[in-house]
Amino acid sequence: MSQPQASKHLRVLREVGLVRVREAGxxxxxxxxxxGLRPVHEWVGGFEEFWNETFDRLDExxxxxxxxxxEEPPDDDE
Structure with missing residues (x-):
């Protein structure tokens, strides 16, 4: 990836609050x-709860x- 492309991506990430920047010279x-990931984490949490319950039922x-x-009796035909 070129430096201008990387800068563009980092700018977008900074604008949406996913990265912070500090100047060093x-x-x-x-x-x-x-x-910035908290809303995503909270949204995914609902799916996590659903799938945990679903897998618990499947396990049972x-x-x-x-x-x-x-508990089945052995099959005499075999």
């Missing part, structure tokens, strides 16, 4: 500003299925 030093179903198979 002729350089600009960029760092992540995780506070699989355990029930295994238990039912263990």
């Amino acid at each position: 002729k350089q600009r030093l960029y760092g992540l500003d995780a506070r 179903y699989v355990r029930d299925l295994k238990q039912a198979r263990q």
Whole structure:
């Protein structure tokens, strides 16, 4: 990536609050500003809760299925 392209991307990230910049002589030093990710984290949290509950139900179903198979009498045809 060229320097102008990188600068453009960093400017956009700075404008939306995902990075912070500080001057050090002729350089600009960029760092992540995780506070800008909080809305994303909160939005994803709802999906995380949904999938955790879904996988918990799936796990319970699989355990029930295994238990039912263990309780079945052996098949005499085999």
